[in-house]
Amino acid sequence: MLATPGPLPTGPGWSFEVKWDGMRVLASVTEGAAGAGRTLSLRTRSGRDVTPNFPELADLVTLAPDVVLDGEVVLLDAGVPSFAALAHRMQGVVDPAAARRRPVTFMVFDVLRLYGVALLDRPLAERRATLERLDLPGLAHVEASPLYPDGAALLDVTAQRGLEGVVAKRETSPYRPGRRSPDWVKVAHRHSQSCLVGGWRPEKGGRARIGALLLGVPGPDGLEFAGRAGSGLAGSAVQQVLAARLGPLTAQASPFATTIPRVDAAGARWCTPSVVVEIAHLGWTSAGRLRQPVVRGVRDDVDPAEVRREPG
Known part of the structure:
Protein backbone atom coordinates (compact mmCIF):
# COMPACT_ATOMS: atom_id res chain seq x y z
CA MET A 1 0.00 0.00 0.00
CA LEU A 2 1.40 3.35 -1.05
CA ALA A 3 0.81 6.87 0.23
CA THR A 4 -0.63 9.69 -1.87
CA PRO A 5 1.06 13.13 -1.82
CA GLY A 6 -1.16 15.80 -0.35
CA PRO A 7 -1.77 18.32 2.42
CA LEU A 8 -1.58 17.15 6.02
CA PRO A 9 -5.01 15.77 7.07
CA THR A 10 -6.75 17.26 10.08
CA GLY A 11 -9.52 16.08 12.36
CA PRO A 12 -10.08 12.81 14.25
CA GLY A 13 -9.33 9.34 12.99
CA TRP A 14 -5.76 9.89 11.77
CA SER A 15 -2.41 8.75 13.15
CA PHE A 16 0.95 10.16 12.10
CA GLU A 17 4.42 8.69 11.55
CA VAL A 18 7.80 9.93 10.43
CA LYS A 19 8.36 9.52 6.70
CA TRP A 20 11.54 7.44 6.72
CA ASP A 21 14.13 8.01 4.02
CA GLY A 22 15.01 4.42 3.18
CA MET A 23 14.02 1.26 1.34
CA ARG A 24 10.50 -0.15 1.62
CA VAL A 25 10.70 -3.84 2.53
CA LEU A 26 8.25 -6.68 3.19
CA ALA A 27 9.66 -9.15 5.73
CA SER A 28 8.16 -12.64 5.67
CA VAL A 29 8.87 -15.47 8.10
CA THR A 30 7.59 -18.96 7.25
CA GLU A 31 7.91 -22.31 8.98
CA GLY A 32 9.42 -25.09 6.91
CA ALA A 33 7.79 -28.48 6.51
CA ALA A 34 8.85 -31.48 8.61
CA GLY A 35 10.92 -29.48 11.06
CA ALA A 36 13.00 -27.76 8.39
CA GLY A 37 13.07 -24.58 10.45
CA ARG A 38 12.01 -21.02 9.74
CA THR A 39 12.95 -18.97 6.71
CA LEU A 40 13.23 -15.19 6.46
CA SER A 41 12.57 -13.39 3.19
CA LEU A 42 13.09 -9.67 2.66
CA ARG A 43 11.61 -8.29 -0.56
CA THR A 44 11.27 -4.83 -2.06
CA ARG A 45 8.14 -3.31 -3.57
CA SER A 46 9.28 -4.62 -6.95
CA GLY A 47 9.58 -8.17 -5.58
CA ARG A 48 13.38 -8.24 -5.54
CA ASP A 49 14.90 -10.50 -2.87
CA VAL A 50 17.23 -8.39 -0.69
CA THR A 51 17.61 -10.85 2.19
CA PRO A 52 21.40 -11.19 1.62
CA ASN A 53 21.76 -7.40 1.64
CA PHE A 54 20.76 -7.10 5.31
CA PRO A 55 22.22 -10.00 7.33
CA GLU A 56 21.89 -7.96 10.54
CA LEU A 57 18.09 -8.47 10.34
CA ALA A 58 18.36 -12.27 10.65
CA ASP A 59 16.80 -12.20 14.15
CA LEU A 60 13.41 -11.58 12.53
CA VAL A 61 13.04 -15.38 12.17
CA THR A 62 12.58 -15.64 15.95
CA LEU A 63 9.57 -13.30 16.00
CA ALA A 64 6.89 -15.84 14.99
CA ALA A 84 22.57 8.20 0.06
CA ALA A 85 24.27 6.22 2.82
CA LEU A 86 21.88 3.31 2.30
CA ALA A 87 22.15 3.27 -1.50
CA HIS A 88 25.18 0.97 -1.72
CA ARG A 89 23.56 -1.54 0.65
CA MET A 90 20.72 -1.99 -1.87
CA GLN A 91 22.98 -3.34 -4.58
CA GLY A 92 24.05 -6.83 -3.51
CA VAL A 93 25.20 -9.32 -0.89
CA VAL A 94 26.75 -7.72 2.19
CA ASP A 95 29.33 -9.36 4.43
CA PRO A 96 27.87 -9.89 7.94
CA ALA A 97 30.96 -8.34 9.56
CA ALA A 98 30.56 -5.18 7.46
CA ALA A 99 26.86 -5.07 8.33
CA ARG A 100 27.65 -5.27 12.05
CA ARG A 101 30.04 -2.32 11.77
CA ARG A 102 27.31 -0.10 10.34
CA PRO A 103 23.95 -1.79 10.77
CA VAL A 104 20.64 -0.74 9.26
CA THR A 105 17.41 -0.45 11.25
CA PHE A 106 14.11 -1.97 10.10
CA MET A 107 11.35 0.49 11.06
CA VAL A 108 8.17 -1.64 11.04
CA PHE A 109 4.81 0.08 10.60
CA ASP A 110 2.37 -2.69 9.68
CA VAL A 111 1.67 -6.41 10.08
CA LEU A 112 -0.13 -8.11 7.18
CA ARG A 113 -0.28 -11.73 8.32
CA LEU A 114 0.23 -13.51 11.62
CA TYR A 115 0.03 -17.24 12.43
CA GLY A 116 -1.56 -17.92 9.05
CA VAL A 117 -4.27 -15.28 9.45
CA ALA A 118 -4.40 -12.53 6.81
CA LEU A 119 -4.92 -9.11 8.39
CA LEU A 120 -5.28 -7.03 5.21
CA ASP A 121 -8.99 -6.30 5.72
CA ARG A 122 -8.62 -5.39 9.39
CA PRO A 123 -8.55 -1.64 10.18
CA LEU A 124 -5.15 -0.06 10.64
CA ALA A 125 -5.76 0.55 14.34
CA GLU A 126 -6.31 -3.18 14.89
CA ARG A 127 -3.27 -4.15 12.80
CA ARG A 128 -1.16 -1.67 14.74
CA ALA A 129 -2.35 -3.08 18.09
CA THR A 130 -1.37 -6.55 16.85
CA LEU A 131 2.05 -5.25 15.80
CA GLU A 132 2.69 -3.75 19.22
CA ARG A 133 1.98 -7.08 20.91
CA LEU A 134 4.87 -8.66 19.02
CA ASP A 135 8.29 -8.71 20.68
CA LEU A 136 9.98 -6.25 18.31
CA PRO A 137 12.03 -4.67 21.16
CA GLY A 138 13.68 -8.07 21.69
CA LEU A 139 15.14 -8.08 18.18
CA ALA A 140 18.40 -6.50 17.08
CA HIS A 141 18.07 -3.58 14.67
CA VAL A 142 14.26 -3.77 14.50
CA GLU A 143 11.87 -1.11 15.84
CA ALA A 144 8.21 -0.23 15.56
CA SER A 145 7.82 3.09 13.76
CA PRO A 146 6.41 5.42 16.47
CA LEU A 147 2.89 6.83 16.17
CA TYR A 148 2.06 10.44 17.02
CA PRO A 149 -1.37 12.02 17.57
CA ASP A 150 -0.45 15.58 16.47
CA GLY A 151 0.47 15.73 12.80
CA ALA A 152 1.22 19.45 12.69
CA ALA A 153 3.64 19.21 15.62
CA LEU A 154 5.35 16.19 14.07
CA LEU A 155 5.69 18.04 10.77
CA ASP A 156 7.45 20.91 12.57
CA VAL A 157 9.79 18.58 14.45
CA THR A 158 10.74 16.59 11.37
CA ALA A 159 11.56 19.82 9.54
CA GLN A 160 13.79 20.99 12.40
CA ARG A 161 15.66 17.67 12.55
CA GLY A 162 16.22 17.33 8.83
CA LEU A 163 13.89 14.35 8.40
CA GLU A 164 12.03 13.69 5.16
CA GLY A 165 8.49 14.42 6.32
CA VAL A 166 5.33 12.84 7.72
CA VAL A 167 2.91 10.09 6.68
CA ALA A 168 -0.70 10.37 7.88
CA LYS A 169 -2.78 7.18 8.02
CA ARG A 170 -6.52 6.78 8.47
CA GLU A 171 -7.03 4.51 11.46
CA THR A 172 -9.98 2.67 9.87
CA SER A 173 -8.17 1.91 6.61
CA PRO A 174 -7.64 -1.67 5.36
CA TYR A 175 -4.38 -2.58 3.65
CA ARG A 176 -4.49 -2.68 -0.16
CA PRO A 177 -1.24 -4.20 -1.53
CA GLY A 178 0.37 -2.22 -4.34
CA ARG A 179 -2.30 0.49 -4.42
CA ARG A 180 -1.73 4.18 -3.88
CA SER A 181 -4.45 5.08 -1.40
CA PRO A 182 -5.88 8.41 -0.15
CA ASP A 183 -6.11 6.73 3.27
CA TRP A 184 -2.33 7.18 3.52
CA VAL A 185 -1.07 10.72 2.84
CA LYS A 186 2.59 11.72 2.62
CA VAL A 187 3.80 15.25 3.29
CA ALA A 188 7.47 15.80 2.41
CA HIS A 189 9.76 18.70 3.33
CA ARG A 190 11.80 18.35 0.17
CA HIS A 191 10.93 17.34 -3.35
CA SER A 192 11.89 13.88 -4.50
CA GLN A 193 11.16 12.13 -7.78
CA SER A 194 11.84 8.63 -9.07
CA CYS A 195 13.01 8.83 -12.69
CA LEU A 196 13.92 6.41 -15.45
CA VAL A 197 17.34 6.76 -17.06
CA GLY A 198 16.94 7.13 -20.82
CA GLY A 199 20.54 7.99 -21.57
CA TRP A 200 23.76 9.33 -20.14
CA ARG A 201 26.65 11.57 -21.10
CA PRO A 202 30.31 10.81 -20.32
CA GLU A 203 32.43 13.25 -18.37
CA LYS A 204 34.34 15.78 -20.41
CA GLY A 205 37.94 15.05 -21.31
CA GLY A 206 37.41 11.59 -22.74
CA ARG A 207 37.00 9.89 -19.35
CA ALA A 208 34.83 6.78 -19.18
CA ARG A 209 32.97 8.00 -16.09
CA ILE A 210 29.31 9.02 -16.26
CA GLY A 211 29.03 12.80 -16.21
CA ARG A 228 19.70 16.30 -17.15
CA ALA A 229 21.32 15.56 -13.78
CA GLY A 230 25.06 15.75 -13.20
CA SER A 231 25.15 16.44 -9.47
CA GLY A 232 25.47 13.45 -7.16
CA LEU A 233 27.54 11.31 -9.52
CA ALA A 234 31.04 11.98 -8.17
CA GLY A 235 31.31 9.00 -5.83
CA SER A 236 32.96 5.80 -7.01
CA ALA A 237 30.16 3.65 -5.56
CA VAL A 238 27.40 5.33 -7.58
CA GLN A 239 29.60 5.24 -10.69
CA GLN A 240 30.16 1.49 -10.33
CA VAL A 241 26.47 0.77 -9.76
CA LEU A 242 25.30 2.89 -12.69
CA ALA A 243 27.93 1.48 -15.04
CA ALA A 244 26.89 -2.07 -14.14
CA ARG A 245 23.18 -1.31 -14.55
CA LEU A 246 23.33 0.81 -17.70
CA GLY A 247 26.02 -1.08 -19.60
CA PRO A 248 23.78 -3.96 -20.75
CA LEU A 249 20.94 -1.58 -21.68
CA THR A 250 22.61 0.25 -24.56
CA ALA A 251 20.12 1.39 -27.24
CA GLN A 252 20.68 2.75 -30.74
CA ALA A 253 18.09 5.52 -30.51
CA THR A 258 10.07 13.95 -28.11
CA THR A 259 13.33 15.40 -29.37
CA ILE A 260 15.78 16.22 -26.56
CA PRO A 261 17.26 19.75 -26.63
CA ARG A 262 20.68 19.73 -28.29
CA VAL A 263 22.35 21.17 -25.21
CA ASP A 264 21.24 18.11 -23.24
CA ALA A 265 21.57 15.45 -25.93
CA ALA A 266 25.08 16.32 -27.14
CA GLY A 267 27.26 13.20 -26.85
CA ALA A 268 24.47 11.17 -25.28
CA ARG A 269 24.58 7.40 -25.10
CA TRP A 270 21.05 6.04 -25.12
CA CYS A 271 19.73 3.14 -23.10
CA THR A 272 16.56 1.18 -22.48
CA PRO A 273 14.74 3.05 -19.68
CA SER A 274 14.54 0.35 -17.02
CA VAL A 275 16.89 1.73 -14.34
CA VAL A 276 15.19 3.85 -11.67
CA VAL A 277 17.08 6.61 -9.85
CA GLU A 278 15.97 8.82 -6.99
CA ILE A 279 16.29 12.54 -7.69
CA ALA A 280 16.17 15.44 -5.23
CA HIS A 281 15.05 18.69 -6.85
CA LEU A 282 13.61 22.17 -6.32
CA GLY A 283 10.37 21.71 -8.24
CA TRP A 284 9.25 21.55 -11.87
CA THR A 285 9.65 24.20 -14.56
CA SER A 286 6.79 25.18 -16.86
CA ALA A 287 8.51 23.09 -19.56
CA GLY A 288 8.28 19.96 -17.42
CA ARG A 289 11.93 19.87 -16.35
CA LEU A 290 13.26 19.26 -12.84
CA ARG A 291 14.91 22.28 -11.21
CA GLN A 292 18.46 21.62 -10.02
CA PRO A 293 18.17 17.80 -9.99
CA VAL A 294 20.60 15.84 -7.80
CA VAL A 295 21.05 12.08 -8.10
CA ARG A 296 20.59 10.40 -4.72
CA GLY A 297 21.04 6.81 -5.86
CA VAL A 298 19.66 3.86 -7.80
CA ARG A 299 16.27 2.56 -6.63
CA ASP A 300 16.25 -1.18 -7.22
CA ASP A 301 13.27 -1.37 -4.87
CA VAL A 302 11.00 0.56 -7.27
CA ASP A 303 9.44 -1.16 -10.27
CA PRO A 304 9.97 0.94 -13.42
CA ALA A 305 6.25 0.51 -14.18
CA GLU A 306 5.43 2.37 -10.94
CA VAL A 307 7.33 5.53 -11.85
CA ARG A 308 5.11 8.56 -12.36
CA ARG A 309 5.42 12.30 -11.97
CA GLU A 310 5.03 13.46 -8.37
CA PRO A 311 3.72 16.95 -7.60
CA GLY A 312 6.28 19.49 -6.51
Whole structure:
Protein backbone atom coordinates (compact mmCIF):
# COMPACT_ATOMS: atom_id res chain seq x y z
CA MET A 1 0.00 0.00 0.00
CA LEU A 2 1.40 3.35 -1.05
CA ALA A 3 0.81 6.87 0.23
CA THR A 4 -0.63 9.69 -1.87
CA PRO A 5 1.06 13.13 -1.82
CA GLY A 6 -1.16 15.80 -0.35
CA PRO A 7 -1.77 18.32 2.42
CA LEU A 8 -1.58 17.15 6.02
CA PRO A 9 -5.01 15.77 7.07
CA THR A 10 -6.75 17.26 10.08
CA GLY A 11 -9.52 16.08 12.36
CA PRO A 12 -10.08 12.81 14.25
CA GLY A 13 -9.33 9.34 12.99
CA TRP A 14 -5.76 9.89 11.77
CA SER A 15 -2.41 8.75 13.15
CA PHE A 16 0.95 10.16 12.10
CA GLU A 17 4.42 8.69 11.55
CA VAL A 18 7.80 9.93 10.43
CA LYS A 19 8.36 9.52 6.70
CA TRP A 20 11.54 7.44 6.72
CA ASP A 21 14.13 8.01 4.02
CA GLY A 22 15.01 4.42 3.18
CA MET A 23 14.02 1.26 1.34
CA ARG A 24 10.50 -0.15 1.62
CA VAL A 25 10.70 -3.84 2.53
CA LEU A 26 8.25 -6.68 3.19
CA ALA A 27 9.66 -9.15 5.73
CA SER A 28 8.16 -12.64 5.67
CA VAL A 29 8.87 -15.47 8.10
CA THR A 30 7.59 -18.96 7.25
CA GLU A 31 7.91 -22.31 8.98
CA GLY A 32 9.42 -25.09 6.91
CA ALA A 33 7.79 -28.48 6.51
CA ALA A 34 8.85 -31.48 8.61
CA GLY A 35 10.92 -29.48 11.06
CA ALA A 36 13.00 -27.76 8.39
CA GLY A 37 13.07 -24.58 10.45
CA ARG A 38 12.01 -21.02 9.74
CA THR A 39 12.95 -18.97 6.71
CA LEU A 40 13.23 -15.19 6.46
CA SER A 41 12.57 -13.39 3.19
CA LEU A 42 13.09 -9.67 2.66
CA ARG A 43 11.61 -8.29 -0.56
CA THR A 44 11.27 -4.83 -2.06
CA ARG A 45 8.14 -3.31 -3.57
CA SER A 46 9.28 -4.62 -6.95
CA GLY A 47 9.58 -8.17 -5.58
CA ARG A 48 13.38 -8.24 -5.54
CA ASP A 49 14.90 -10.50 -2.87
CA VAL A 50 17.23 -8.39 -0.69
CA THR A 51 17.61 -10.85 2.19
CA PRO A 52 21.40 -11.19 1.62
CA ASN A 53 21.76 -7.40 1.64
CA PHE A 54 20.76 -7.10 5.31
CA PRO A 55 22.22 -10.00 7.33
CA GLU A 56 21.89 -7.96 10.54
CA LEU A 57 18.09 -8.47 10.34
CA ALA A 58 18.36 -12.27 10.65
CA ASP A 59 16.80 -12.20 14.15
CA LEU A 60 13.41 -11.58 12.53
CA VAL A 61 13.04 -15.38 12.17
CA THR A 62 12.58 -15.64 15.95
CA LEU A 63 9.57 -13.30 16.00
CA ALA A 64 6.89 -15.84 14.99
CA PRO A 65 6.62 -18.99 12.87
CA ASP A 66 4.41 -17.18 10.34
CA VAL A 67 4.36 -13.40 9.99
CA VAL A 68 4.54 -10.70 7.29
CA LEU A 69 5.72 -7.21 8.23
CA ASP A 70 5.78 -4.01 6.21
CA GLY A 71 8.36 -1.36 6.97
CA GLU A 72 11.31 0.70 5.90
CA VAL A 73 14.99 -0.19 6.13
CA VAL A 74 16.99 2.91 7.06
CA LEU A 75 20.65 3.69 7.64
CA LEU A 76 21.41 6.49 10.05
CA ASP A 77 23.97 9.18 9.28
CA ALA A 78 24.58 11.52 12.24
CA GLY A 79 21.27 10.36 13.72
CA VAL A 80 19.23 11.07 10.57
CA PRO A 81 18.19 8.44 7.99
CA SER A 82 20.24 8.90 4.83
CA PHE A 83 19.15 7.40 1.52
CA ALA A 84 22.57 8.20 0.06
CA ALA A 85 24.27 6.22 2.82
CA LEU A 86 21.88 3.31 2.30
CA ALA A 87 22.15 3.27 -1.50
CA HIS A 88 25.18 0.97 -1.72
CA ARG A 89 23.56 -1.54 0.65
CA MET A 90 20.72 -1.99 -1.87
CA GLN A 91 22.98 -3.34 -4.58
CA GLY A 92 24.05 -6.83 -3.51
CA VAL A 93 25.20 -9.32 -0.89
CA VAL A 94 26.75 -7.72 2.19
CA ASP A 95 29.33 -9.36 4.43
CA PRO A 96 27.87 -9.89 7.94
CA ALA A 97 30.96 -8.34 9.56
CA ALA A 98 30.56 -5.18 7.46
CA ALA A 99 26.86 -5.07 8.33
CA ARG A 100 27.65 -5.27 12.05
CA ARG A 101 30.04 -2.32 11.77
CA ARG A 102 27.31 -0.10 10.34
CA PRO A 103 23.95 -1.79 10.77
CA VAL A 104 20.64 -0.74 9.26
CA THR A 105 17.41 -0.45 11.25
CA PHE A 106 14.11 -1.97 10.10
CA MET A 107 11.35 0.49 11.06
CA VAL A 108 8.17 -1.64 11.04
CA PHE A 109 4.81 0.08 10.60
CA ASP A 110 2.37 -2.69 9.68
CA VAL A 111 1.67 -6.41 10.08
CA LEU A 112 -0.13 -8.11 7.18
CA ARG A 113 -0.28 -11.73 8.32
CA LEU A 114 0.23 -13.51 11.62
CA TYR A 115 0.03 -17.24 12.43
CA GLY A 116 -1.56 -17.92 9.05
CA VAL A 117 -4.27 -15.28 9.45
CA ALA A 118 -4.40 -12.53 6.81
CA LEU A 119 -4.92 -9.11 8.39
CA LEU A 120 -5.28 -7.03 5.21
CA ASP A 121 -8.99 -6.30 5.72
CA ARG A 122 -8.62 -5.39 9.39
CA PRO A 123 -8.55 -1.64 10.18
CA LEU A 124 -5.15 -0.06 10.64
CA ALA A 125 -5.76 0.55 14.34
CA GLU A 126 -6.31 -3.18 14.89
CA ARG A 127 -3.27 -4.15 12.80
CA ARG A 128 -1.16 -1.67 14.74
CA ALA A 129 -2.35 -3.08 18.09
CA THR A 130 -1.37 -6.55 16.85
CA LEU A 131 2.05 -5.25 15.80
CA GLU A 132 2.69 -3.75 19.22
CA ARG A 133 1.98 -7.08 20.91
CA LEU A 134 4.87 -8.66 19.02
CA ASP A 135 8.29 -8.71 20.68
CA LEU A 136 9.98 -6.25 18.31
CA PRO A 137 12.03 -4.67 21.16
CA GLY A 138 13.68 -8.07 21.69
CA LEU A 139 15.14 -8.08 18.18
CA ALA A 140 18.40 -6.50 17.08
CA HIS A 141 18.07 -3.58 14.67
CA VAL A 142 14.26 -3.77 14.50
CA GLU A 143 11.87 -1.11 15.84
CA ALA A 144 8.21 -0.23 15.56
CA SER A 145 7.82 3.09 13.76
CA PRO A 146 6.41 5.42 16.47
CA LEU A 147 2.89 6.83 16.17
CA TYR A 148 2.06 10.44 17.02
CA PRO A 149 -1.37 12.02 17.57
CA ASP A 150 -0.45 15.58 16.47
CA GLY A 151 0.47 15.73 12.80
CA ALA A 152 1.22 19.45 12.69
CA ALA A 153 3.64 19.21 15.62
CA LEU A 154 5.35 16.19 14.07
CA LEU A 155 5.69 18.04 10.77
CA ASP A 156 7.45 20.91 12.57
CA VAL A 157 9.79 18.58 14.45
CA THR A 158 10.74 16.59 11.37
CA ALA A 159 11.56 19.82 9.54
CA GLN A 160 13.79 20.99 12.40
CA ARG A 161 15.66 17.67 12.55
CA GLY A 162 16.22 17.33 8.83
CA LEU A 163 13.89 14.35 8.40
CA GLU A 164 12.03 13.69 5.16
CA GLY A 165 8.49 14.42 6.32
CA VAL A 166 5.33 12.84 7.72
CA VAL A 167 2.91 10.09 6.68
CA ALA A 168 -0.70 10.37 7.88
CA LYS A 169 -2.78 7.18 8.02
CA ARG A 170 -6.52 6.78 8.47
CA GLU A 171 -7.03 4.51 11.46
CA THR A 172 -9.98 2.67 9.87
CA SER A 173 -8.17 1.91 6.61
CA PRO A 174 -7.64 -1.67 5.36
CA TYR A 175 -4.38 -2.58 3.65
CA ARG A 176 -4.49 -2.68 -0.16
CA PRO A 177 -1.24 -4.20 -1.53
CA GLY A 178 0.37 -2.22 -4.34
CA ARG A 179 -2.30 0.49 -4.42
CA ARG A 180 -1.73 4.18 -3.88
CA SER A 181 -4.45 5.08 -1.40
CA PRO A 182 -5.88 8.41 -0.15
CA ASP A 183 -6.11 6.73 3.27
CA TRP A 184 -2.33 7.18 3.52
CA VAL A 185 -1.07 10.72 2.84
CA LYS A 186 2.59 11.72 2.62
CA VAL A 187 3.80 15.25 3.29
CA ALA A 188 7.47 15.80 2.41
CA HIS A 189 9.76 18.70 3.33
CA ARG A 190 11.80 18.35 0.17
CA HIS A 191 10.93 17.34 -3.35
CA SER A 192 11.89 13.88 -4.50
CA GLN A 193 11.16 12.13 -7.78
CA SER A 194 11.84 8.63 -9.07
CA CYS A 195 13.01 8.83 -12.69
CA LEU A 196 13.92 6.41 -15.45
CA VAL A 197 17.34 6.76 -17.06
CA GLY A 198 16.94 7.13 -20.82
CA GLY A 199 20.54 7.99 -21.57
CA TRP A 200 23.76 9.33 -20.14
CA ARG A 201 26.65 11.57 -21.10
CA PRO A 202 30.31 10.81 -20.32
CA GLU A 203 32.43 13.25 -18.37
CA LYS A 204 34.34 15.78 -20.41
CA GLY A 205 37.94 15.05 -21.31
CA GLY A 206 37.41 11.59 -22.74
CA ARG A 207 37.00 9.89 -19.35
CA ALA A 208 34.83 6.78 -19.18
CA ARG A 209 32.97 8.00 -16.09
CA ILE A 210 29.31 9.02 -16.26
CA GLY A 211 29.03 12.80 -16.21
CA ALA A 212 25.24 13.24 -16.40
CA LEU A 213 22.04 11.24 -16.62
CA LEU A 214 19.16 12.03 -18.98
CA LEU A 215 16.03 11.56 -16.92
CA GLY A 216 12.53 10.57 -17.96
CA VAL A 217 9.06 10.11 -16.47
CA PRO A 218 6.33 8.16 -18.30
CA GLY A 219 3.59 10.30 -19.79
CA PRO A 220 0.51 9.73 -21.97
CA ASP A 221 2.58 9.70 -25.17
CA GLY A 222 5.64 7.86 -23.90
CA LEU A 223 8.76 8.73 -21.92
CA GLU A 224 8.84 12.46 -21.20
CA PHE A 225 12.20 14.18 -20.79
CA ALA A 226 12.53 15.46 -17.19
CA GLY A 227 16.00 17.00 -17.42
CA ARG A 228 19.70 16.30 -17.15
CA ALA A 229 21.32 15.56 -13.78
CA GLY A 230 25.06 15.75 -13.20
CA SER A 231 25.15 16.44 -9.47
CA GLY A 232 25.47 13.45 -7.16
CA LEU A 233 27.54 11.31 -9.52
CA ALA A 234 31.04 11.98 -8.17
CA GLY A 235 31.31 9.00 -5.83
CA SER A 236 32.96 5.80 -7.01
CA ALA A 237 30.16 3.65 -5.56
CA VAL A 238 27.40 5.33 -7.58
CA GLN A 239 29.60 5.24 -10.69
CA GLN A 240 30.16 1.49 -10.33
CA VAL A 241 26.47 0.77 -9.76
CA LEU A 242 25.30 2.89 -12.69
CA ALA A 243 27.93 1.48 -15.04
CA ALA A 244 26.89 -2.07 -14.14
CA ARG A 245 23.18 -1.31 -14.55
CA LEU A 246 23.33 0.81 -17.70
CA GLY A 247 26.02 -1.08 -19.60
CA PRO A 248 23.78 -3.96 -20.75
CA LEU A 249 20.94 -1.58 -21.68
CA THR A 250 22.61 0.25 -24.56
CA ALA A 251 20.12 1.39 -27.24
CA GLN A 252 20.68 2.75 -30.74
CA ALA A 253 18.09 5.52 -30.51
CA SER A 254 16.60 7.87 -27.95
CA PRO A 255 13.78 6.28 -25.89
CA PHE A 256 12.16 9.68 -25.27
CA ALA A 257 8.86 10.53 -26.93
CA THR A 258 10.07 13.95 -28.11
CA THR A 259 13.33 15.40 -29.37
CA ILE A 260 15.78 16.22 -26.56
CA PRO A 261 17.26 19.75 -26.63
CA ARG A 262 20.68 19.73 -28.29
CA VAL A 263 22.35 21.17 -25.21
CA ASP A 264 21.24 18.11 -23.24
CA ALA A 265 21.57 15.45 -25.93
CA ALA A 266 25.08 16.32 -27.14
CA GLY A 267 27.26 13.20 -26.85
CA ALA A 268 24.47 11.17 -25.28
CA ARG A 269 24.58 7.40 -25.10
CA TRP A 270 21.05 6.04 -25.12
CA CYS A 271 19.73 3.14 -23.10
CA THR A 272 16.56 1.18 -22.48
CA PRO A 273 14.74 3.05 -19.68
CA SER A 274 14.54 0.35 -17.02
CA VAL A 275 16.89 1.73 -14.34
CA VAL A 276 15.19 3.85 -11.67
CA VAL A 277 17.08 6.61 -9.85
CA GLU A 278 15.97 8.82 -6.99
CA ILE A 279 16.29 12.54 -7.69
CA ALA A 280 16.17 15.44 -5.23
CA HIS A 281 15.05 18.69 -6.85
CA LEU A 282 13.61 22.17 -6.32
CA GLY A 283 10.37 21.71 -8.24
CA TRP A 284 9.25 21.55 -11.87
CA THR A 285 9.65 24.20 -14.56
CA SER A 286 6.79 25.18 -16.86
CA ALA A 287 8.51 23.09 -19.56
CA GLY A 288 8.28 19.96 -17.42
CA ARG A 289 11.93 19.87 -16.35
CA LEU A 290 13.26 19.26 -12.84
CA ARG A 291 14.91 22.28 -11.21
CA GLN A 292 18.46 21.62 -10.02
CA PRO A 293 18.17 17.80 -9.99
CA VAL A 294 20.60 15.84 -7.80
CA VAL A 295 21.05 12.08 -8.10
CA ARG A 296 20.59 10.40 -4.72
CA GLY A 297 21.04 6.81 -5.86
CA VAL A 298 19.66 3.86 -7.80
CA ARG A 299 16.27 2.56 -6.63
CA ASP A 300 16.25 -1.18 -7.22
CA ASP A 301 13.27 -1.37 -4.87
CA VAL A 302 11.00 0.56 -7.27
CA ASP A 303 9.44 -1.16 -10.27
CA PRO A 304 9.97 0.94 -13.42
CA ALA A 305 6.25 0.51 -14.18
CA GLU A 306 5.43 2.37 -10.94
CA VAL A 307 7.33 5.53 -11.85
CA ARG A 308 5.11 8.56 -12.36
CA ARG A 309 5.42 12.30 -11.97
CA GLU A 310 5.03 13.46 -8.37
CA PRO A 311 3.72 16.95 -7.60
CA GLY A 312 6.28 19.49 -6.51
